[in-house]
Amino acid sequence: MNNLTLRMRLTLLTGCIFVVVTILLTLLSIYSAEEKIVQPITKTILNQEKRLHQEIVEETTVENKMSQGIVSHIEVTDVREAKEKFINQSLIGMLIIIIAGIATIYAVAGRALKPVNVLSQKIENISEHNLSQRIEDISTKDEMGDLAAAFNHMLDRLEKSFLYQKSFAANAAHELKTPLTTMKAGIQVLKLEKSPTVEDYKENLEVTEQCTQRLIQVVNDLLTLAYEQTEHFSDDFELKAMFDAITQELQPLCIEKSITISVDMDVKTITGNQTLLYRVFFNMIENAIKYNHKNGIVEIHGRVSNRAAHISITDSGIGIPKDQLHYIFEPFYRVDHSRARGLGGSGLGLSIVRTIVEKHQGKINVNSTLNVGTTFEVVLPM
Incomplete structure (x- = not known):
């Protein structure tokens, strides 16, 4: 079931309900025809035949009575044949309605799910390189419109998050690069000096110590921001x-x-x-x-x-x-x-x-x- 498309699953679920309802309506019509038409007519014919057998009329001969009984039997047979014909036609009509109904459900489901396919195609075309793109063609006020609006809001948050991460990485690199550049410059100055004095070394060491302390502070602060584990808050x-x-x-x-x-x-x-x-x-x-x-x-x-x-x-x-x-x-x-x-x-x-x-x-x-x-x-x- 999970391997089927949404259109096919919707068709199967709706089709099952439609088949059950169609079968119940057909059985109900057959039952109603039996109860309201066939049985009353059959009962009336049988009652008439019974009265004919019980009548004793001087003018009626035995041959006439037998012929009337045969006529009554033929009428009952016709009613039963009509009943069977009605049942067969009802079953055939039921099958036709079921087939036509499921085909209609499949077509209607495809039309109803068309916005979903459009939304899916647009989502597939969005990546981290074009997060500024938005879903604009779906402007309905139904669930699809709400879904498109929610997805646009999510893209807004993702775009801001990506921009924030890029800015954060650039700023972090700058903060780490500045003291490192200062330290490297001090070392290069010492290398250029033919005979650096003790004061030159002391000054360079002080600058290096300040830059190192600044690097440690930045790294510690970055670790604090990245530390998401729950602390003891009691x-x-x-x-x-x-x-x-x-x-x-x-x-x-x-x-x-x-x-x-x-x-x-x-x-x-x-x-x-x-x-x-x-x-x-x-x-x-x-x-x-x-x-x-x-x-x-x-x-x-x-x-x-x-x-x-x-x-x-x-x-x-x-x-x-x-x-x-x-x-x-x-x-x-x-x-x-x-x-x-x-x-x-x-x-x-x-x-x-x-x-x-x-x-x-x-x-x-x-x-x-x-x-x-x-x-x-x-x-x-x-």
Whole structure:
């Protein structure tokens, strides 16, 4: 059955129902003819014959009675022959109707499934090289139209995914190539020097160490993004204590830029992976400090609403253009490439933040105004 085409399977299934219904209707017609016509007529003839045998009329001779009985017997025989003829004609008609009906079902099924064949041919012509092609000829409002629309939506997602993968690979290669190029340039400079000094070696080693550290950071961040295994998410910990530890760790950076951090936390405890969430809020607060103005402020608020913890981090920094807010969570995306590279980082911080938050069944929102500040809000289920 699975080896048959959809048209043939539909014909067989519908044909079986049609055959059963036709046979039942034929049997019903034969039964109705027997009950409503044949039996009443036969019964009437037999009753008349019985009355003829019972009549005693002086004027009727024995020969007349015998002839009348023969006539009655002939009438009964005619009725039976008509009955058999009717049954035979009904069966022949049933066979003709079944054959014609199945042929009609096969033709109608082919016409009904024509859009499926058209859609199948169009799908076969779409590959990773022409994902921009769409199904346009099917505009009906039935199931086929819904299927074509769903397939177009799937192509949209696939196209975006392929473009994202290409962009991700190009950006990752660029991030890995830059420090490697710097290291190679330093080595070539040393090779060109006829008698390099100790200071030249020290300077080259420092540059090599910085580039190596940057490569390690990029690789570790890439592993974090690619790590899909479920973590242990059942730690109960105090958020206030976590933010106190983060602010203490970032205190040297705050002193360097004269940043003031305030914490107002109504959420006492939360359940999740403490190590991963520590990294989430550390990255966000570190960004709030790095991209802030001199003598700026960073405000951290926590509240409970609709059985979820809403934690917001607001800074008075440079802000993010509205047309770029949608892209800041993409790997290696930087609003200001030159300035972001000067501040350090691999461009994967916010991507890691979103990945960890989504693993906790939460979500992250952002609102920003240029030269006024940015607010990130993390919503985690309690």
